[in-house]
Amino acid sequence: MRDVNQEATDAPAPITDRDSDPWWEALYAGQLKLPHCLDCGATWFPPTPGCPECGGIHVELIASTGRGHLYSWVVINRALGQNVPRDTPYTIVAVDTEEGARMIGRLFAPSDQPMRAGEPLSAVIRSVRGQTVVGFERAIS
Amino acid sequence: MTDDRRRASFLGRTALVGVGFTEFSRDSGRSVLSLAAEACRRAIEDAGLPRSDIDGVVSFSVLDDSVASQAVATVLGLPELTYVLDMNLGGQAPSFMVMQAAMAVDAGLADAIVIFRALNGRSGTRVGSTEFHGPAGQYRYPIGFSAYPQYIAMWARRYMIETGATYEDLGAVAIAQRAYAQANDRAVIRGALTPESYLASPFVADPFRGPDCTTEVDGACALVVTTLDRARDLRHSPAVVRGAAYVLGNRSGLDIGDALLWKDYSRNYTSLLAKALWASAGLGPTEIDFAELYDCFSSTVLFGLEGLGFVGRGEAGGFVRAGNTALGGRLPTNTNGGLLCEGYLHGMNTVAEAVLQIQGRSGERQVPRANSCVVTSGGMMDGSALVLTRA
Known part of the structure; x- marks a missing residue:
């Protein structure tokens, strides 16, 4: 990781x-x-x-338990805008949590396994360069 | 939206009569006010109306990227206005703006209204990648989810998941529209695009490659709206406002870039307004000759074809790949090359192309049978649409 x-x-x-x-x-x-x-x-x-x-x-x-399922995702190949992360490519996932909310976050533990709609993900709270953000890790790694 | 809605009184009684453009460029070197005034001046002249007959101006902007209608009226030397409206909206606005102007002239609040969109969208504020200061921005920007291509790509991916649509289906939209652009001098993207060169293009926000995305430009576009009675005496045949609808769907979010609360990323507002639109026009999809569908990105054309009922669920990609949206196809679509190729005037030019086609003025790319068309404005949670016909 x-x-x-x-x-x-x-x-x-x-x-x-x-x-x-x-x-x-x-x-x-x-x-x-x-x-x-x-x-x-x-x-x-x-x-x-x-x-x-x-x-x-x-x-x-x-x-929230932080557990959810993958609804959709986008791989950001080109940074767009000012003051945005330049560490492309990175993946943003849309996740439906067990409680019924949809959240978006960085995918923190990418793997070579193809992404699959519905796959389980777990929320993690990380500090990234001083900013505390929600991201998600794949249960499949 | 209730099914038994009373038919709006302006339908069938109002028309678009003049079209004006500036050049579209990557750096106009001019003020937005200068661009706006030029497009409006041209539209008024094109309609064949004396300047003194214009008594209303309507426009929209986002991120303060345009100028007030008041300023344009001043620069044009318009004697006196009785109707002015400046809206803070994005791509959902152009058809809605026609509705506002049509309502106003039908209600007798004004006789002839010029509506415009003007911006230095390339050399100035680039809406595709500028932060919106809405309440949901705090959840997007810190994680690097920062731009429209990324937001709509999230929807396109979900659409692909649910329908089995492929990269080739997205590419078919871009390729079909590029063919039209080659017959449009105004288009800023005109080079040939093949399935091979499409697939060889680098991803911007997978599933979108460069050709799936509109190109931001500097420029302006304006139209004139008046009553059908007045329109009959003017230079060009009127494009009658026969049907119209706007919808803001349930749980549409906190700002125009926020889809967190929207439940179904595989369908947009077109699915929600289709029934009301067709009912308002008294026409259905089989009676429509061509379509000008808002295409900030290729996927929104697929959403529009399905949402409006031209094809069934998951059938839009095959419909485009089979040539149905090309000139001579069942439903010529985005005949100016769309926003993908002509440039991003936030869909104002999408409406303008519909008017030019209905008036038979689209030259090499003229649709042979152009008696009726549908126009859409918007890509996500809310949007507007028109049905325009010959008188």
């Missing part, structure tokens, strides 16, 4: 807001959380001040 801290990235810091601050604070404390609706039971991502399923306002953050 590559040491992500040695990857040449200069990723920007997240511009957080009042709706997302508790989620980031949990992440900085090493906990992956997801917004959850106390009215209808939906769980989603990213944090919002109302439930996208029922419009309910009783939203709390719950712990």
